[in-house]
């Protein structure tokens with residue numbers, strides 16, 4: 001039902017300066033689910049996430065969060081309403097410690113009061129970060145930096161956590177660790193929207209998934225339906 005939909009994207013058109021990238025994207029994210037967008041390089045996945053978060057100019061269409069049209073409000077107000085993105089490439093402050101980076105995430109009003117409590121939660125999810133709390137973020141391994149980036153996103157107490165390619169550049173065993181944690185977050189009540197390069201793994205953990213091509217959604221279904229779809233197998237799973 002509509003009540004189960006936490007985030008709805010309607011007819012999104014967006015791009016950069018004179019290049020249009022999105023040509024009418026529609027998708028729904030149900031509460032307490034993990035939804036994934038897959039697609040080839042350049043299909044427009046990251047652009048979709050940026051448009052959802054209010055990071056692009058000249059976006060048309062609607063972004064509806066809990067029934068409220070948030071398409072015209074700035075990014076930080078979307079964060080206040082619980083919509084939080086962990087970008088690809090991490091964007092940590094390299095000269096600041098792990099702890100300082102994490103604390104920076106707790107800027108929304110509703111997150112500030114719970115900051116130390118949330119920090120303990122993040123340390124439970126990522127014990128490695130507790131061990132390295134006073135190390136400069138710029139000296140961490142790629143996997144550890146990814147953990148800080150997700151942890152910082154969690155510090156703002158999101159309702160919907162948007163992750164752009166969290167597995168990028170990670171060793172295979174670390175990819176599995178990160179995916180386990182993403183599933184755990186869902187079990188703890190978060191709703192997750194994920195863009196993932198690793199189509200097999202992405203679909204395996206998804207409740208629902210969308211396939212994007214040339215700035216449009218061309219296919220959708222449960223993770224399992226798409227994994228078994230002959231077109232997906234041929235185009236994205238190399239089978």
Ligand code: ATP
Nearest residue numbers: 016019021039040041042043044045046047048197
């Ligand atoms: P990838 O998996 O390679 O990250 P993607 O599906 O996330 O791909 P986008 O990053 O959304 O794709 O890029 C879609 C298109 O928009 C590409 O053709 C890209 O070159 C273009 N694009 C992305 N960022 C910019 C930018 N800042 N300025 C101009 N064009 C851009």
